[in-house]
Every structure is written in structure tokens, then in C-alpha cells.
Amino acid sequence: MDARFDVELVSVTKRYANATAVDDVSLRIPRASYCCLLGPSGCGKTTTLRMIAGHEAVTDGDILIRGANVTVAPPIRRGTAMMFQSYALFPHLNCLDNVAFSLKMRGIGKAERNRKAHAFLALMHMEGFAQRLPAQLSGGQQQRVALARALITQPRVLLLDEPLSALDPFLRIKVREELKRLQRELAITFIHVTHSQDEAMAMADLMVVMEDGRIRQAGPPREVFEQPTSAFVARFIGGHNVLSGDRGPIAVRADRCRLGTPGDGPHLSGRVAAVEYQGGVVRVALAIDDGDEISALVPDATFYRAPLEPGDPATFVWSEQDVHVLQSA
Amino acid sequence: MLAGSGRISGPSADRPWTFYALATLFGAWLLFLYGPMAVIYVLSFQGPNGGVTFPMVGTSLTWFRDIFRPEQMANLPAAFLRSIELAAVVSILTVIISVSAGLGFRRRFPGSGVLFYLAVASLVMPSLLVGFGIGLGFQVLGLPHGLFTSALGAQLTWTLPFGLFTMFAVVNRFNRTYEEAANDLGASPWQRLRYVTLPILMPGIIGIAMGAFTLSYDEYARTTLTIGTRNTLPLEIYALISSATSPTLFAIGTMTTAVSFLLIGITLAVVLRMQRKRRQLAGEQ
Numbered sequence: 165m166d167a168r169f170d171v172e173l174v175s176v177t178k179r180y181a182n183a184t185a186v187d188d189v190s191l192r193i194p195r196a197s198y199c200c201l202l203g204p205s206g207c208g209k210t211t212t213l214r215m216i217a218g219h220e221a222v223t224d225g226d227i228l229i230r231g232a233n234v235t236v237a238p239p240i241r242r243g244t245a246m247m248f249q250s251y252a253l254f255p256h257l258n259c260l261d262n263v264a265f266s267l268k269m270r271g272i273g274k275a276e277r278n279r280k281a282h283a284f285l286a287l288m289h290m291e292g293f294a295q296r297l298p299a300q301l302s303g304g305q306q307q308r309v310a311l312a313r314a315l316i317t318q319p320r321v322l323l324l325d326e327p328l329s330a331l332d333p334f335l336r337i338k339v340r341e342e343l344k345r346l347q348r349e350l351a352i353t354f355i356h357v358t359h360s361q362d363e364a365m366a367m368a369d370l371m372v373v374m375e376d377g378r379i380r381q382a383g384p385p386r387e388v389f390e391q392p393t394s395a396f397v398a399r400f401i402g403g404h405n406v407l408s409g410d411r412g413p414i415a416v417r418a419d420r421c422r423l424g425t426p427g428d429g430p431h432l433s434g435r436v437a438a439v440e441y442q443g444g445v446v447r448v449a450l451a452i453d454d455g456d457e458i459s460a461l462v463p464d465a466t467f468y469r470a471p472l473e474p475g476d477p478a479t480f481v482w483s484e485q486d487v488h489v490l491q492s493a
Numbered sequence: 494m495l496a497g498s499g500r501i502s503g504p505s506a507d508r509p510w511t512f513y514a515l516a517t518l519f520g521a522w523l524l525f526l527y528g529p530m531a532v533i534y535v536l537s538f539q540g541p542n543g544g545v546t547f548p549m550v551g552t553s554l555t556w557f558r559d560i561f562r563p564e565q566m567a568n569l570p571a572a573f574l575r576s577i578e579l580a581a582v583v584s585i586l587t588v589i590i591s592v593s594a595g596l597g598f599r600r601r602f603p604g605s606g607v608l609f610y611l612a613v614a615s616l617v618m619p620s621l622l623v624g625f626g627i628g629l630g631f632q633v634l635g636l637p638h639g640l641f642t643s644a645l646g647a648q649l650t651w652t653l654p655f656g657l658f659t660m661f662a663v664v665n666r667f668n669r670t671y672e673e674a675a676n677d678l679g680a681s682p683w684q685r686l687r688y689v690t691l692p693i694l695m696p697g698i699i700g701i702a703m704g705a706f707t708l709s710y711d712e713y714a715r716t717t718l719t720i721g722t723r724n725t726l727p728l729e730i731y732a733l734i735s736s737a738t739s740p741t742l743f744a745i746g747t748m749t750t751a752v753s754f755l756l757i758g759i760t761l762a763v764v765l766r767m768q769r770k771r772r773q774l775a776g777e778q
Contacts, residue, residue: 256695
């Protein structure tokens with residue numbers, strides 16, 4: 165019974181007939197944090213979320229929410245609420261009835277549940293759409309209604325399955341700000357599944373990188389970015405060059421690589437494979453002799469003082485303290 | 494030059510010859526489909542002295558009145574009522590059983606394959622044989638044939654596989670996430686069925702009810718050997734066709750068609766009303 169954590173996973177495993185989707189995963193999510201489960205598709209992040217939600221049976225291990233073991237409890241007894249990737253708003257009910265649904269299931273009278281549902285629609289700035297059917301709303305509006313419907317159950321933990329994937333890029337950035345603000349205002353834990361490292365870095369207090377059904381690294385985004393533990397994590401979160409050093413694999417951040425000339429310090433030479441203008445920086449990809457490609461993020465002013473074209477010879481240099489040693493795989 | 498402008502001015506310009514060929518074929522098909530029926534409808538209004546072929550000798554409702562004249566075809570209205578009653582019961586049973594089965598079949602269970610093939614086998618079996626088997630079975634067991642016993646059973650062998658197949662198609666398009674969302678929001682299994690699954694499936698379920706009703710309403714082969722002494726409408730009509738040779742037959746045809754269209758019309762009206770009500774609910778306040 166440890167009340168410092170909203171969610172604790174203890175050696176949680178999910179096995180199917182011939183595959184292990186989640187393998188011995190342990191994780192503690194502190195009170196009121198924004199946790200992102202991050203990983204490539206098939207890494208087990210969605211299965212983990214669905215086990216926390218109670219939509220997927222746990223093969224082995226335990227799930228605790230605020231200290232209570234909920235491993236076999238039905239969803240509603242867990243104090244969780246889920247926002248589905250497709251939102252799963254009931255198509256035959258208007259927004260008000262969708263939001264009031266859980267109250268109706270609990271047998272709360274019509275006047276009372278409509279009053280509360282209106283309040284939660286108002287919280288999501290959707291009070292004007294109470295009588296609309298889901299099909300009459302845009303994707304972003306449907307998401308707000310889905311959020312209202314999940315939050316009206318007053319969950320301790322809100323589970324979000326790829327909540328931003330159905331939105332266009334501009335809206336995505338706006339909504340992620342709103343989600344983060346909502347989480348802070350409600351002071352409950354959000355667990356957010358995503359395959360976008362940008363999203364996870366921008367939003368998470370706790371970033372959990374998964375691969376092959378296991379957690380590869382969990383920590384604050386800055387810690388994960390500055391000290392990735394393995395080559396996989398360094399590659400997946402991006403912005404790193406994974407190289408082989410004297411004592412195994414090393415990572416060097418792309419923004420710490422500079423264009424220069426071979427000297428005493430660490431360096432690599434090759435031919436420019438690609439030049440991408442990204443606004444404040446220019447990404448230069450270098451094809452080195454062993455066939456690998458590494459990149460450097462060069463400030464635009466520096467780059468355009470001596471611009472390079474694909475095919476030009478170039479050398480990347482970095483300093484010794486920028487070398488981060490990775491666990492050998 | 495405006496030479497090219499004609500080509501994009503509208504779809505009427507320059508259709509390929511295949512369009513006209515196919516349009517002719519389609520027209521011929523429509524004529525083939527509705528021509529004979531139209532002839533029957535027209536001839537059913539034959540004058541009192543006319544016969545079963547053209548020309549029309551005036552127009553009258555004589556032959557319609559004939560249907561209801563007691564000494565001639567006293568059984569027809571009774572047979573019609575029996576048909577409607579049977580069709581209603583068949584329709585209700587088909588909906589209950591095939592909807593439950595369709596929902597059950599979403600999950601693979603031991604023997605589900607065998608069960609499925611057993612259920613649909615009666616679609617493949619010659620209908621007359623099914624009827625004969627059921628009729629014989631009742632006889633062997635010493636049970637009397639009847640409308641709501643042997644005939645009902647025989648019709649269900651026809652409507653249930655149909656209902657099950659329709660339900661598979663309906664269920665296939667149903668997104669199970671809705672059910673998960675209902676669980677997530679604390680619905681019990683019954684509440685989930687009542688407030689989420691069934692309402693979302695309702696259009697398909699109405700389709701099954703209508704389909705089963707019409708299949709039953711004009712079923713002949715299976716019913717004829719299991720009905721016992723009191724006929725349904727198709728059996729009664731068939732008996733009349735083999736004995737009577739007057740425009741009364743045509744009048745019967747017109748009447749039964751009118752009833753079918755009336756049923757379809759009522760169902761459509763109900764569905765439309767439901768939709769409008771739902772939209773009104775969505776629009777008011």
C-alpha cells in the first residue's frame with residue numbers, strides 16, 4: 165500500500181498463444197504525473213495501456229492503482245477511464261447522452277445526470293454541441309466530447325490511446341498543450357500512448373520507452389534524451405548518432421556535431437549525403453566510409469557561411485565530453 | 494475554336510455505343526420483370542363479361558368482390574390472416590434467435606464451425622425434402638400437423654439461416670470498441686446490450702425482421718407438406734389457380750401485391766419516423 169504512486173505495474177506480463185506482447189514490465193507512476201508510453205508499433209505499449217484499463221486480461225503480475233490491487237477488477241472499479249483512439253462515441257446518442265452515459269448506468273436520475281453532463285461539456289468548451297450526434301462533429305470536437313465522457317467518471321487515472329493521431333498537425337500541437345494543461349488542472353495521472361517521440365518529449369513528466377514488450381528506459385524526457393541507456397533508445401528518440409567507440413557503442417547528439425577539419429579530437433569524415441533546411445538549423449547527413457550515415461544539426465548562420473552540397477567531402481567533429489557511452493546490447 | 498467544349502459541357506454529350514446497348518438491355522430486363530405483372534394488374538379490373546385474356550371488356554371490381562363471396566373463396570381472407578400471424582411469429586423468432594446467435598458467433602468456441610455448417614445446411618437442402626422430413630417426423634411421433642407447430646418449424650429452417658447470414662454481415666461492420674467503451678463507463682453486460690449494442694445494430698435487425706416476414710409470407714414448398722388442414726395464403730392461391738380460370742386469379746394477385754407494398758411502406762414509414770425523431774432529438778433545445 166504505497167500511496168505515493170497512482171499506478172504501479174509489478175512484473176506485468178501478457179502472453180498470447182504464440183507471442184509475448186508484454187514481458188515482465190514493472191513501472192511506478194508517481195501521483196498526478198503525465199506519463200507517455202513511447203515505442204514503435206508492436207512494442208506492447210497499447211497492450212500495457214489496455215491491461216491498466218482492464219480491457220485486456222493480465223497473464224502474470226499485478227496492477228495497483230493508488231495502492232489497491234486491481235489486476236482482476238472490472239474497468240469501472242479501477243478508477244480509470246479510457247479515451248479510445250477512434251474516440252468510440254456512441255453513434256446513436258447525442259453528445260449530452262454520450263457524456264451522461266456512465267451516470268445513467270449508475271442509475272442517476274435524468275435531471276441530475278444532464279446537469280453534470282452539461283458541466284463537463286462546458287469544461288471542454290462543448291456546451292453548444294450537447295444535442296449534436298457524434299457524426300455531426302469534427303474530429304477535434306469528437307475528441308473533446310470523448311474527454312468529457314471519460315472525465316465525468318472522475319477517474320484517478322486517464323488513459324489515452326494515441327489521442328493525437330487522428331488530428332491534423334496544427335491541431336495536434338494545440339491539443340497537446342490543452343491536454344497537458346487539463347492534466348495539471350485536474351491533478352490526476354494521464355497515461356498517454358504514442359509512437360511520436362516529439363509528443364512524448366513535449367508532454368511527459370515520465371517518459372517510458374518500450375521495445376519488444378519490455379521497458380528499455382523510463383525517466384524524465386530530459387534524462388532520457390541526455391543519457392539514453394541503449395542504442396535502441398538513442399536511435400528511437402532521435403537527435404543522436406550511434407557510433408562504435410573503443411568500449412562499445414556510444415551516442416553523440418547531432419546538435420553537438422560541428423563541421424570542421426580532422427584534428428586531434430574525435431571526428432568522422434565522409435561525403436555529404438543530404439542537406440535539409442529546417443529553419444533555425446540545417447541538418448547535414450554524412451555518409452561515412454563504413455556505409456553508415458550520421459547527421460549534424462548546424463546553426464543556419466554557420467552553415468551558410470560555407471554551404472555544402474550533396475557529394476561534397478566533409479568532416480564532423482565533436483568534443484570528448486559530448487560522448488555518451490551506451491550499454492552494449 | 495470551341496471544338497473541344499462540347500465534350501466537357503455535360504454527360505449527355507457523346508456517350509459510347511455501349512451505353513445505349515446496355516440501356517436497351519436494362520430496359521428489356523425491366524419490361525421482362527414488370528411486364529407480366531402489369532398485365533395481371535390491368536386484367537384484374539376486367540369487366541364482368543370479360544375473360545382471362547385481352548381485350549378488356551369494360552372495367553369493374555367484380556373479380557375483387559368475387560374473392561370475398563362466401564360460397565366461392567371463403568377461405569382466402571382466413572388464409573391471409575393465418576399467413577400474417579405465422580409470418581409475424583416467424584419474424585419475431587428469427588430475430589431473437591439469429592441476433593443472439595450472430596452475437597455469439599463473434600467469439601470462436603469449440604464446435605463453432607460444425608454448428609455453423611449445420612445451421613446453414615438447410616439452405617442447401619431441397620426445400621421440399623425438408624418439408625417432407627418434418628411432416629413425416631410429426632406423423633411418426635403421432636403429433637398433429639399445425640400452423641404453429643410443424644409449419645412454423647419448417648419455415649424456421651428457411652428463415653433462420655437467412656437471418657444468421659444477415660446477422661454475420663451486420664456484426665462484421667460493428668466496431669467492438671463501442672462495447673469496450675460501454676464497459677469502461679461501467680455498463681453491466683445487460684446494460685451494454687440494451688443501450689449500446691442493440692441500438693447500433695437496430696437497422697440490420699429491422700432488416701432481418703422484414704426479410705424473415707416476407708420469406709415466411711410467400712413460402713410454399715416447406716409449408717405445403719407440414720401445414721395440416723388449414724392453408725396459408727400461398728397454398729390457398731395455388732389451390733385456386735389449379736381449379737379456377739377466371740380473372741379472380743388476377744384480382745388475388747393484385748391484392749397480395751398491394752398487401753406486400755403496404756407492408757414495405759409501413760416499415761419504411763416507421764424507420765423514417767424513427768430517424769426523424771432521432772434527428773429532432775438531436776436538433777431541439
